[in-house]
Amino acid sequence: MLLQVKEVTHAYRENRTFWSSSRQAPVLSNVSLTLEEGQCLGLLGTSGAGKSTLGKVILGMEKPQTGQVLFQEHDFYKVHGSAKRALRRDLQAVFQDSYSAVNPRLTAEQIIGEPLENYERLSQREQKAKVGELLETVGLKAEDMTKYPNQFSGGQLQRIAIARAIALRPKLIVLDESVSSLDMVNQTYILDLLNKLKKDFGLSYLFITHDIKAAYTLCDKLAVMERGEIVDSFQDKDHIFNSTHSAVKKLLSAMLPEHPRYRTRMRRDESQS
């Protein structure tokens, strides 16, 4: 199993002072999920459901209060040194807002080259060639490597974030609302690209989103969160259309039934209810 989240509960700290610190109400309650290699799990839910917090717990950015996260059978919060470094290499992330995720003073070459510099001992020429290759893999040109973030559109910058995330051929990428701020054309492009990369490199994704359509397009299985809990999950994404849970129904009703595939399913769903 690539990823196992076991009964994770988490609350953020508040009023941290020298003498004391208290915690807010739990943001995650007893959350469990699994992800196999090569799979994409869509983590759905409305705003504030706890999706990004779970993403941060998985990425090693928020230590859970209780429970365990096993990545490649190792507890991320218990390994140290070279073992942690090796795990980190296999676990990457792409966030929603690429403009704030990158240093505006670095070129695309420096942004994409950073993980290579940290982990691989390539010559300058080899690294440049690799960055050029990665840019082409995400549909940009090798010559774009000299440009700065403000010379790219939002969609192009998201492709740079993806190029950086795949540079080390990780096992798992956490995609947190990675297509949410893009227009439909760019969204479709990035979803197709992610799908292709998944197949070509055997990648796994945890795709965090409130957009059920995007999740349905990209993912193999789905889980729905509400108020810090996973309230329903579907090993086969098509089963989401049969869910009777109110949180799932709310998400489904927010989905515009414009695509014939969804339209048929929605009609079938309506006629059954």
Ligand SMILES: Nc1ncnc2c1ncn2[C@@H]1O[C@H](COP(=O)(O)OP(=O)(O)OP(=O)(O)O)[C@@H](O)[C@H]1O
């Ligand atoms: N750093 C933090 N400190 C304190 N509370 C936080 C912090 N980050 C998130 N929260 C709170 O935790 C809850 C869950 O937030 P989270 O961002 O995980 O939800 P989400 O499902 O990802 O929402 P969205 O889709 O809006 O990003 C919210 O009530 C939020 O206000």
